Amino acid sequence: MMKNPFDLNSMAAQQKTLKASKAMGQVAVESAQAIAQINQQAAQELATLFQKKVAELLKTQDPKSAFDYVHAEVLQDAAKEVHEYQAKLMNVLSSGNKELSQIAQAMIEESKLDLIHFVNEATNNAPPGSEAYVSVFKTSFNTALQNFELIRAAMADSFNSFEKSVENVSNLNNAQKKQPTKGRSK
Numbered sequence: 001m002m003k004n005p006f007d008l009n010s011m012a013a014q015q016k017t018l019k020a021s022k023a024m025g026q027v028a029v030e031s032a033q034a035i036a037q038i039n040q041q042a043a044q045e046l047a048t049l050f051q052k053k054v055a056e057l058l059k060t061q062d063p064k065s066a067f068d069y070v071h072a073e074v075l076q077d078a079a080k081e082v083h084e085y086q087a088k089l090m091n092v093l094s095s096g097n098k099e100l101s102q103i104a105q106a107m108i109e110e111s112k113l114d115l116i117h118f119v120n121e122a123t124n125n126a127p128p129g130s131e132a133y134v135s136v137f138k139t140s141f142n143t144a145l146q147n148f149e150l151i152r153a154a155m156a157d158s159f160n161s162f163e164k165s166v167e168n169v170s171n172l173n174n175a176q177k178k179q180p181t182k183g184r185s186k
Helices: 005-059 065-122 129-183
Strands: none
Touching: 005 065, 065 129
């Protein structure tokens, strides 16, 4: 008994989808692990810095010098730590986003090639006298290819939009960080 070649194509497509899903899952896990590591490192650094600053603060006797110390050093150091934390976090998110974009692009390209192969197989093996059906089929195929391109373009726009929003958050945080510094110098 001969197997239908379309069943084999279906199994191959399922395997490709499974492989891509695993790759996307791996990217998500790696990003989550990197973020967890950044959080743990930030918590440790913050605890160490806090202990050091409290010890230095307890050495001061004058309330005004204690206030000046907190205002000048503790708050600036905290702002610096927050900024470094955000930069690390944004790098992880951006990297994961790029990897996911590449996987999605590869999946779309593979699907497009599979569709082209399918149409070529179907039209090459069409029985004589079915030219009208082949023409309709090829028109549908061209429409499907255009839809693939629209999906790819929409996905690329989505990933670019996400990266821009991440950059905007980072720029907003940088602007807010600089703003109090100007207020203190007045």
